[in-house]
């Protein structure tokens with residue numbers, strides 16, 4: 579069966595520390611001023627002493643219906659054999675069509691390589707070595723879970739089947755593969 583790699587971000591466990599951002603930057607040589615992954619922190623909400631924040635993962639959503647692939651004139655933006663949308667750097671001509679078309683506005687031009695860049699779940703580095711994406715590995719609260727949703731025994735499949743999750747802007751029809759467990763007031767809990 580084809581793989582369907584997904585990322586789950588538990589917004590209830592997240593503390594907004596940005597360790598995932600830093601690890602991603604190091605693993606993927608992402609220069610300052612741009613990012614493949616950030617956690618957007620908003621708040622505080624509520625009133626003292628019951629304040630809380632919200633944490634949202636901002637990264638490529640690995641869309642099932644990917645606008646970036648549709649508009650790329652050279653095939654540089656493509657879905658690999660593992661079903662992950664990534665980039666063939668040698669084919670990218672820097673036209674930025676994918677940057678303009680990205681449903682979630684998370685594609686960017688890498689100012690060093692001059693190639694369109696974004697999160698690809700570390701597919702050509704860590705995944706190839708049988709390791710988890712860098713962000714998952716460093717998260718101090720285990721807020722990130724990654725795996726093949728088509729494998730019913732995987733942790734991600736079980737989370738999606740049993741927990742309340744949501745995906746960002748599903749009304750846009752891109753069918754994102756980043757799932758989010760919404761935060762409950764009160765902090766870390768499973």
Ligand code: SF4
Pocket residue numbers: 591592593594595596597598599617633716717718719720721722
């Ligand atoms: S490393 Fe984990 S806890 Fe820290 S910001 Fe990223 S997802 Fe949230």
Ligand code: SF4
Pocket residue numbers: 637638639640641644645646647663679680681682683684685696752
């Ligand atoms: S989020 Fe943007 S870059 Fe990622 S697959 Fe969707 S359209 Fe492409």
